[in-house]
Amino acid sequence: MKILCVGVTGLPxxxxxxxxxxxxxxxxxxVVVNPKDFxxxxxxxYLDRFREFHDRPDGGTTLESSVWDIVxxxxxxxxxxxxxxLELGGILxxxxxxxxxxxxxxxxxxxxxxxxxxxxxWLGSTVAFExxxxxxxxxxxxxxxxxxxxxxxxxxxxxxxxTFRRLxxxxxxxxIASAFGTHxxxxxxxxxxxxxxxxxxxxxxxxxxxxxxxxANLLGQKESRxxxxxxxxxxxxxxxxxxxxINDMDDExxxxxxxxxxxxxxxxxxxxxxxxxxxxxxxxxxxxxxEALGLIGCRVEPQPDKDSDGKVExxxxxxxxxxxxxxGTIRRNKLGQLVSNIGNFYKTREILPKGILVGNPFCEExxxxxxxxxxxxxxxxxxxxxxxxxxxxxxLLSTDLYCVVCGVLNGQVGADKKKNSAISYLRxxxx
Numbered sequence: 493m494k495i496l497c498v499g500v501t502g503l504p505x506x507x508x509x510x511x512x513x514x515x516x517x518x519x520x521x522x523v524v525v526n527p528k529d530f531x532x533x534x535x536x537x538y539l540d541r542f543r544e545f546h547d548r549p550d551g552g553t554t555l556e557s558s559v560w561d562i563v564x565x566x567x568x569x570x571x572x573x574x575x576x577x578l579e580l581g582g583i584l585x586x587x588x589x590x591x592x593x594x595x596x597x598x599x600x601x602x603x604x605x606x607x608x609x610x611x612x613x614w615l616g617s618t619v620a621f622e623x624x625x626x627x628x629x630x631x632x633x634x635x636x637x638x639x640x641x642x643x644x645x646x647x648x649x650x651x652x653x654x655t656f657r658r659l660x661x662x663x664x665x666x667x668i669a670s671a672f673g674t675h676x677x678x679x680x681x682x683x684x685x686x687x688x689x690x691x692x693x694x695x696x697x698x699x700x701x702x703x704x705x706x707x708a709n710l711l712g713q714k715e716s717r718x719x720x721x722x723x724x725x726x727x728x729x730x731x732x733x734x735x736x737x738i739n740d741m742d743d744e745x746x747x748x749x750x751x752x753x754x755x756x757x758x759x760x761x762x763x764x765x766x767x768x769x770x771x772x773x774x775x776x777x778x779x780x781x782x783e784a785l786g787l788i789g790c791r792v793e794p795q796p797d798k799d800s801d802g803k804v805e806x807x808x809x810x811x812x813x814x815x816x817x818x819x820g821t822i823r824r825n826k827l828g829q830l831v832s833n834i835g836n837f838y839k840t841r842e843i844l845p846k847g848i849l850v851g852n853p854f855c856e857e858x859x860x861x862x863x864x865x866x867x868x869x870x871x872x873x874x875x876x877x878x879x880x881x882x883x884x885x886x887x888l889l890s891t892d893l894y895c896v897v898c899g900v901l902n903g904q905v906g907a908d909k910k911k912n913s914a915i916s917y918l919r920x921x922x923x
Contacts, residue, residue, distance in 0.1 A: 493505045493521050493522075493704075493707070493708060493711070494507065494519070494520045494521050495507065495520060495521060495522045495523070495524060495704065495707065496509060496514055496515075496517065496520045496522070496523045496524065497509070497524050498510050498511060498514065498523075498524070498525040498526065498527075498532070498533065499525060499526035499527070499528060499532040499533070499587075500524045500525070500526050500587075500695060500700075501697050501700065502696075502697030502698065502699070502700025502701070502703075503524065503700040503701070503703060503704045504700070504701055504704055505704055506524070506700070506704070507520070509536075510532070510533060510534060510535040510536055510537075511525075511533050511534055511566055511567075511570055511614055512533075512534045512535070512536045512537040512562075512563075512566055513535075513536040513537075516573050516576075517570065517573035517574055517576065517577040517582070517584075518573060518576045518577050518580055518582070520577070520582065521582055521583070521707075521711060522582055522583040522584070522585060522707045522711070523574070523577060523582070523583070523584050523585065524585040524586075524703075524707075525584075525585070525586050525587070525614075526586075526587040526589065526693075526695060527586065527587070527589050527592075527611040527612060527614075528587075528589045528592075528611070528693075529553070529592060529611065530545065530553040530555075530563075530592065530594055530611060531545065531553075533611060533614065534563055534566065537559065537562060537563070537566075541558075541559050543556075544556035544558060544559040545559070548595075548775075549771075549772075549773075549776075550593070551590075551592060552592055552593040552594060552595065553592070553593075553594045553595075554594070554595050554596065554597075554775065555594055555595070555596050556596070557596055557597075557598060560594075560596040560607070563594070563609070564609070566614070567609070567613045567614045570614040570615075571614065571615065571616035572616075574614075574615060574616060575616060575684070577686060578683040578684040578685070578686035578687075578688065579684035579685060579686070580684075580685065580686065581684070581685035581686045581711075582686045582711075583686055583687045583688075583689060583707055583710055583711060584683075584686070584687070584688050584689070585689045585690075585691060585707070586612075586615070586688075586689070586690050586691070587690075587691050587692070587693050587695060588626070588653065588654075588655045588656070588657075588677070588678075588690050588691065588692060588693055589611065589654065589655060589693050590626070590628055590654055590655050590693075591610055591611065591612065591624070591626050591655075592610060592611040593608055593609075593610060594608065594609045594610065594611070595607065595608050595609075596608075597775075608757075608760070617746065617749055624752070624753075624756050625657055625658070625661050626655050626656075626657060627655065627656055627657065627658065628654065628655060629653075629654070629655070629656060629675070630652065630653070630654050631652065631653055631656070631671055631675070631677070632650065632652045632653075633671040633672065634647060634650045634651075634653075634669050634670070634671055634677060634692070635670070635671055635672070636669065636670045636671070636673075637668065637669050638666070638667070638668040638669070641666070641668045641680070642706050642709035642710040643668055643678070643680070643689060643691070643706045643710065644668070645702060645705070645706055646691070646699065646702055646703055646706045647668065647669045647678055647691075647692075649699060649702070651691070651692040651693075651694040651695065651696075651699075652692065652693070652694040653671075653677045653692035653693050653694065654693045654694075655693055656671070656675040656676060656677050657675075657676045657679070658674060658675070658676070659673070659674055659675070659676050661676075662676045662679055664681065665679040665680065665681050666679060666680050666681055667679050668680055668689075669692070677692045678690060678691050678692055687710055689710075764780060765780065765784075765894065765897055765898075765901075766894075767780040768780055768781065768784060768852070768890040768891065768893055768894035768897065769852075769855075769859060769890070769891055769894055770852075770855050770856070771817060771852070771855070772817030772818060772852060772855055773817065774797075774801075777815055777817045777852060777890065778801050778802070778815045779794075781801075781802075781813070781815045781850050781890060781893065782794065782801075782802045782813070784893045784894070784896070784897050785802075785804055785813075785848075785893075787897055787900050788896060788900065788905075789806060790804050790805065790806045791804075791805045791806065792804050792805075792813070793805075795812075799812075799833060799836070799837070800812040800813055800814065800830070800833045800837075801813045801814055801815045802815075803845075804848060809845070809846060810843060810845040810846070811845050811846035811847055811848045811886070812830060812833050812834055812837060812845050812846075812847055812848070813848050813850065814826065814827075814829060814830035814833070814847070814848070814849045814850070815849075815850045815851075815890075816849065816850070816851045816852070817851070817852035817853075817855050817890070818852070818853060818854075818855060819854065819855060819856050820853065820854060820869070821853055821854075821863070821869055821870050821871065821872065821873055822851040822853045822871065822872050822873065822876065823873045823876065824873050824875040824876040824879065826849065826851075826876065827849060827876050827879055827880060827885065830847045830849055830885065831847070831879075831883065831885075833847075834846075834847050846884060846885070846886065847880075847883070847884075847885035847886065848885070848886040848888070849880065849885060849886065849887045849888075850888055850889075850890050850893060851871070851872060851887065851888070851889060851890065852889070852890040852891070853871045853872065853889075854869075854871070859891045862891070871889065872887060
């Protein structure tokens with residue numbers, strides 16, 4: 493028996509590798525993958541090009557364009573190989589890890605586009621369950637095990653889980669372990685002549701031999717002989733109609749899945765506006781602030797880091813942008829960089845711009861608890877506000893900008909109010 497192991501060790505017959513380097517899936521009896529993160533899945537690629545992988549605060553990974561294209565190509569190839577493995581009667585095992593987003597920006601600033609993938613995109617739609625149906629929730633309870641399944645012996649170890657599916661979403665699957673009568677934590681189904689198995693996320697090397705014995709038992713259930721080609725061409729009465737209905741259902745499932753993925757993609761675009769409430773940094777808070785200002789009628793251009801976080805322009809003038817987010821009060825020194833940028837702009841172009849400082853202080857607190865109740869803390873330091881007023885610099889909260897965005901999106905903020913907002917930002921209104 494030959495088993496490919498990705499992110500999994502301890503199986504006596506295991507060949508440890510990753511998706512970027514392993515031989516084709518069809519060369520193995522079983523493929524076992526723990527998709528806990530992008531580095532595990534594409535470890536060899538990461539070693540070769542680690543500077544193009546960037547961890548994100550939300551646990552996801554941002555990839556540079558060059559390595560992004562390589563990962564997409566790997567995923568496309570592995571999808572075909574997974575289908576081939578299952579058609580030959582092999583087993584594909586995947587541990588149910590939380591859904592992790594990978595992203596890549598193509599282009600720059602406001603005019604750039606964002607592409608996304610997940611740690612499950614190496615699985616095709618014919619193999620994987622609906623990845624967006626995965627729910628987070630740590631648990632150690634397994635109170636129901638399908639004793640007739642070869643993996644029952646492994647599941648009796650009661651591995652903990654961090655991800656599950658609702659039982660009502662598993663009509664196309666055989667649930668082999670569940671909790672509370674609602675959570676499916678291990679499931680399987682036949683695919684071609686093979687089997688797809690999803691297991692709870694916890695795994696210990698000590699159980700590698702047991703897991704391999706379960707794989708061997710399940711492999712023993714497959715057909716012992718390959719059907720001749722001519723046998724496949726013969727249909728028993730009623731098979732033709734059954735196969736037609738299966739194909740029709742597959743087409744309908746594909747349409748529904750595509751529609752659902754499109755809705756998820758659309759939802760992510762709206763979800764992005766929430767970055768104004770909790771995000772920080774150049775990759776997240778800055779671009780969405782520029783987009784928000786663009787939404788109210790300003791023309792916003794990204795600038796080189798040394799110049800500013802953006803040039804904001806409308807019929808009422810030009811302003812330079814500084815975007816700041818953090819876990820506490822925003823201090824006076826954050827205004828200093830903006831003042832310096834304004835001076836440099838005037839020196840090189842002989843145009844004196846205004847300044848806009850957008851802050852997201854106490855970003856980890858709920859908006860209605862900023863600054864935290866029971867403290868004497870301020871959103872912006874008193875010295876910052878005083879300096880801003882003297883120099884005509886606008887200081888506003890990204891959370892207030894979020895409220896304006898919502899008003900525009902739901903039609904409550906019309907053209908006049910957007911115009912007034914633009915005037916306020918460019919005339920040094922302090923929020």
